[in-house]
Structures are given as structure tokens and as C-alpha cells.
């Protein structure tokens with residue numbers, strides 16, 4: 763089996779001093795790999811594709827916390843609303859409204875992270891600051907959503923200074939949002955940053971949830 767349990771234990775040790783949590787990103791990987799990491803104690807798994815997530819969730823233990831980390835289309839929310847534990851990539855109010863509606867049907871409140879566009883690349887999804895604040899002003903319209911933090915993906919580059927700057931900017935924004943909108947509650951506490959290549963930088967810049975795939979499961983093969 764391809765799971766790197768040595769890397770898993772090492773990542774857990776690195777996260778511990780920061781009290782950060784690991785989202786093991788299992789997209790495209792077989793159920794057997796997830797079972798192996800589950801056996802080692804991992805409970806939070808991240809997936810990017812709705813159908814794949816729904817299928818895996820039906821086959822695997824019910825105490826797994828499934829995080830949806832991909833780009834979610836409104837018309838597919840209904841398939842994951844009954845069980846998903848957190849949705850990371852929210853980039854529109856319309857999507858939040860649909861999640862709110864579907865969560866309501868199951869009497870659930872779903873934790874959601876708002877995705878900010880922090881990278882240089884045009885291709886990465888996410889909100890700009892104006893859109894973020896517009897969306898936050900309307901949060902009371904969504905009783906079945908709990909906005910628990912922000913998510914971001916740094917530029918795909920070897921330039922560590924740039925990556926750190928992007929993560930830092932997001933942390934500063936997180937602090938601003940928390941102070942302005944969530945002073946009375948402890949619910950706005952997550953900063954989802956860092957992947958296999960840059961999670962150490964993300965931890966140093968305040969990450970509370972790192973999303974790591976290939977380091978644990980090996981390179982992905984998109985056949």
C-alpha cells in the first residue's frame with residue numbers, strides 16, 4: 763500500500779506545537795488507503811469531487827469527518843449536505859445560500875470557510891476583500907451556516923518569501939474579520955492554509971488546518 767505512515771507521524775509532530783489539525787487529502791486515492799490512515803488514527807479527510815466523496819463516505823466508518831475542499835457547484839450541494847463536516851472553498855453568496863438551504867433540510871448547521879484569492883495566478887478561485895465583506899454583512903440570512911474561518915492557496919512557486927507574504931496577508935485579514943464580526947463568539951477560528959509543498963510556511967503564519975495529500979498518499983495519477 764502507498765500510504766506513507768512515517769510522513770504522517772512526522773506531520774503530526776510538526777502540527778502539535780501549533781495546535782493545528784491535519785486534513786488528509788485523499789482525492790483520487792482508493793478506499794483502502796483511507797482505511798490504512800484511519801487505522802493509524804486519522805479522522806479528518808478532504809475530498810475535491812462530490813461524487814467521489816459521497817461514494818467513499820458510504821463505504822467508510824461514520825466517525826470520519828469529511829471536509830470538502832474542491833470547487834463546489836451549487837447543483838451538487840445536496841449530495842454532501844447530509845453528512846459533510848466542513849466546506850472549505852466557498853467563493854460566492856449564492857453558494858452559501860444553497861448550502862444553507864440544503865443543510866436546513868437535514869436540520870444541520872454546516873461549518874464553512876470562505877476562500878480568499880491570495881495567489882498571483884489568475885486561475886485560482888476565491889473572493890477579493892470587497893466581496894468578502896459584502897458576504898459577511900449578509901451572514902445573518904444564513905441560519906444553517908456557521909462561518910468558521912478563511913481558506914487560501916498560495917502561489918505555486920519556489921519563492922518562499924512570496925508564499926509567506928500571501929499567508930501573512932490572509933492571517934491579517936482573518937484577524938480583522940474576527941475583530942469586526944465575530945468578537946462575541948469563538949466560532950471564527952480556522953485558517954485553512956498549507957499543502958504538501960508549503961505547509962511548514964503556513965504553520966509559521968497561523969494555519970490551523972493544513973490540507974496535505976501527496977506527502978501522505980503519494981503523487982496523484984489523473985488517468
Ligand SMILES: *Cc1c(COP(=O)(O)O)cnc(C)c1O
Nearest residue numbers: 787831957958959973974975976
Ligand atoms: C489537492 C489539494 C490539496 C493537497 O495537495 P498536495 O499538494 O497533494 O498536498 C490541498 N488543497 C486543495 C484545495 C487541493 O485541491
